[in-house]
Amino acid sequence: MRVLQFGRTGQVATAVQVAAQERVTLTALSRSDCDLEDASAIRRAILDANCDLVLNTAAFTQVDAAESAADQAFAVNAVAPGVMAETCAARGLPFVHLSTDAVFDGLTDRAYVETDDARPINVYGRSKLAGERAVLDHPRTVVLRVSWVFSRYGRNYVSFMLRLAREREALKIVADQFGTPTDGEALADFLIETASHWRAAPADDAAFGLFHFANAGETSRYEFAWAAISRDPHARARIEPTTQAAFAEPAPRPPRSPLDTTKLRAVFGFHPEPWRDAVERTADRLVASGPLP
Numbered sequence: 343m344r345v346l347q348f349g350r351t352g353q354v355a356t357a358v359q360v361a362a363q364e365r366v367t368l369t370a371l372s373r374s375d376c377d378l379e380d381a382s383a384i385r386r387a388i389l390d391a392n393c394d395l396v397l398n399t400a401a402f403t404q405v406d407a408a409e410s411a412a413d414q415a416f417a418v419n420a421v422a423p424g425v426m427a428e429t430c431a432a433r434g435l436p437f438v439h440l441s442t443d444a445v446f447d448g449l450t451d452r453a454y455v456e457t458d459d460a461r462p463i464n465v466y467g468r469s470k471l472a473g474e475r476a477v478l479d480h481p482r483t484v485v486l487r488v489s490w491v492f493s494r495y496g497r498n499y500v501s502f503m504l505r506l507a508r509e510r511e512a513l514k515i516v517a518d519q520f521g522t523p524t525d526g527e528a529l530a531d532f533l534i535e536t537a538s539h540w541r542a543a544p545a546d547d548a549a550f551g552l553f554h555f556a557n558a559g560e561t562s563r564y565e566f567a568w569a570a571i572s573r574d575p576h577a578r579a580r581i582e583p584t585t586q587a588a589f590a591e592p593a594p595r596p597p598r599s600p601l602d603t604t605k606l607r608a609v610f611g612f613h614p615e616p617w618r619d620a621v622e623r624t625a626d627r628l629v630a631s632g633p634l635p
């Protein structure tokens with residue numbers, strides 16, 4: 343099984359490279375190997391690769407920066423995946439892409455299912471939704487929407503909060519934003535585990551299409567951070583709840599965007615772990631591994 347992956351240095355990209363070891367042959371392309379703003383480079387990378395499946399983990403992920411860089415966000419998050427899906431379709435290759443809970447407005451009283459209307463409230467969310475639409479037109483395409491991804495790799499909410507709690511005396515954490523954390527290492531393992539099924543499956547297989555992938559249970563940003571920080575004996579910050587409004591970030595965030603994973607469970611038989619168990623394990627490993635990223 344040979345996988346071509348767009349993205350090498352990112353959080354999920356790194357987790358997939360670790361998960362792939364001794365299971366599949368994975369070629370991971372960095373920005374210098376293939377810039378996603380260059381459509382012909384994307385086409386060439388896929389056409390030149392001798393692979394069975396293409397996976398896109400790369401994206402313009404800076405939610406606030408996207409507000410003033412919409413052209414770049416749309417180029418990387420919408421146009422580039424569209425080119426990938428089109429080229430994969432021409433080669434008869436399955437294509438796996440990642441999207442986000444930020445396609446929703448966050449005005450919900452229950453977890454979102456795949457068929458709910460997507461109404462993004464920031465540029466990042468709009469660019470990612472445009473990406474979903476550009477790829478789902480093509481056969482043998484999978485889009486996994488994930489949310490609040492954490493892992494031992496890259497800079498993510500868990501490692502960032504652990505570091506701030508060591509560096510600062512006081513730490514204000516948003517308590518009025520709710521969602522479902524996603525264990526990036528479980529995601530990577532699922533992607534590698536399922537790759538051979540996607541490789542063999544025909545276009546009408548239930549394993550293609552749009553899915554929500556997240557841990558079980560909903561929480562707030564505050565509880566999410568606290569679950570990690572409380573595992574670190576070196577944490578010294580006083581933790582205080584605050585509101586999203588008090589942060590006054592350039593991009594608005596959906597106030598509540600939990601993802602319902604019923605479809606994932608039904609189609610793949612995958613049972614997500616409760617989020618707290620996964621966060622505590624990740625925090626313990628990060629704390630044990632020495633300096634925080």
Ligand SMILES: NC(=O)c1ccc[n+]([C@@H]2O[C@H](COP(=O)([O-])OP(=O)(O)OC[C@H]3O[C@@H](n4cnc5c(N)ncnc54)[C@H](OP(=O)(O)O)[C@@H]3O)[C@@H](O)[C@H]2O)c1
Binds near residue numbers: 403470
């Ligand atoms: N992290 C989350 O909480 C979260 C939540 C929901 C959805 N997602 C989705 O999950 C996926 C993976 O996210 P992540 O957390 O792994 O993101 P990440 O750590 O920010 O990694 C993004 C990767 O994309 C690459 N990239 C950006 N622009 C590029 C370009 N023009 N050409 C080539 N590569 C480019 C970056 O390369 P450089 O290192 O060179 O910049 C980086 O390796 C994305 O689709 C994201 O939208 C993430």
